[in-house]
Amino acid sequence: MTIDTFNAELLAFLQASPTPFHAASNMAQRLQSAGFTALREADTWSLSPGGRYYLTRNDSSIIAFIYGRDDLSRSGLRMAGAHTDSPCLKVKPRPEIHAQGYFQLGVEVYGGALLNPWFDRDLSLAGRVTTMDREHGIRSELLDFSRPIAVIPSLAIHLDRDANSGRKINAQHHLPPVLMRVEAGTTEDFGELLLQELRRTGSDAEAVLDYELCFYDTQAPALVGLQREFIAGARLDNLLSCYLGLQSLLAAGDDVSSLLVCNDHEEVGSVSACGAQGPMLKAFIERLLPDPEARGRMLDRSMMISVDNAHGIHPNFSDRHDNNHGPLLNGGPVLKVNANQRYASTSETSGVFRRLCELQEVPLQAFVTRSDMACGSTIGPITAAEIGVKTLDIGVPTFAMHSVRELAGSRDAYALHQVLQRFYALPELPASGAVARGQ
Secondary structure (H helix, E strand, O other), X not given: OOHHHHHHHHHHHHHHOOOHHHHHHHHHHHHHHOOOEEOOOOOOOOOOOOOEEEEEEOOOEEEEEEOOOOOHHHHOEEEEEEEOOOOEEEEEEEEEEEEOOEXXXXXXXXXXXXXXXXXXXXXXXXXEEEEEOOOOOEEEEEEEOOOOOEEOOOOXXXXXXXXXXXXXXXXXXXXXXXXXXXXXXXOOOHHHHHHHHHHHOOXXXXXXXXXXXXXXXXXXXXXXXXXXXXXXXXXXXXXXXHHHHHHHHHOOOOOOEEEEEEEOOHHHOOOOOOOOOOOHHHHHHHHHOOOHHHHHHHHHOOEEEEEOOEEOOOOOOHHHOOOOOOOOOOOOOEEEXXXXXXXXXXXXXXXXXXXXXXXXXOOOEEEOOOOOOOOOOOHHHHHHHHHOOEEEEEEOEEEOOOOOOEEEEOOHHHHHHHHHHHHHXXXXXXXXXXXXXXX
């Protein structure tokens, strides 16, 4: 796959995946088209070497697995992980607001969203809706309005003279999007509006029971810059990593066992049934290799690469970075290190990745947060703690992380994809345990 094809398909994936539910669904469709077999956790499994499988949980997390022909307890697993969720505005259970002749929806901020960029954007709504059909059966359906249906208007500068110097956003009062004008004394029922939209798209639902919906910016992702050297779009954190992980796995062979896990709920701590701190991956590995001793041997020979975006050094805010650790967009993937285990990288896992980058002739950068600033985290340390596997944190440098529209280099994702593809093909990893040297 050429870099142009890679980026074109990345943009299409971002546009088609406004929510974790849509992202997991799109990944599942691509896996099925590539010959992967769907697994259900409720079924009895019969997995065979050479087979390709995937499973989803909560419709928003996904594991894809290639069962290698080499013995698992000797070769180990090559694993990569990412997350399907991004900060956004989620619709509340009873969201209807009628104020000053306008119909609005109450929203809750999901994750650590950068709120200012949400104003004055053309917003749509997407997610999962649980419905009842004519036979009173309960099912869930994906919904995407696709078109702009709402906006959060800014307050004019004339009414807020300090807006550019000290504006504060109150999430309760300032964020409810405006959907339409309504006549005095009339009310709108959000559930009925959802039912109408579902039926318009072909559903035979009789009633809406509940929903998990979020607003998103309808502006399409794009290559930008005088030389088209940047990718601008929503949800780069972390659907970009999901996409490159998927493309790498699809290109992997079947000698060594390879796995990709993309969890939901990373942005809110990963503590859920389908989050990285939940049992999903651990349960899969236990079913894959039930014998504890063989499983322990396998995990000791395994490695996880947690792929999540890194902070590129911003030319207007360079003082927010450590002087020796300022990753550049299009400067190559970024090794993420933190002494307090906010990232899971070790000298051993970093050494393996550095060697892979050398073999692929891909430049490698490093990120360490300033010593006087707090550091974010990833699924890396959580996964390492949950299943006891050697782990590395890596990602592509990004601007405006957690904004409604983020920016990355147009060459970095493809470069990391090439390295990850090489990782999936590694026949063996270095043995655990340092070699002691005499005095």
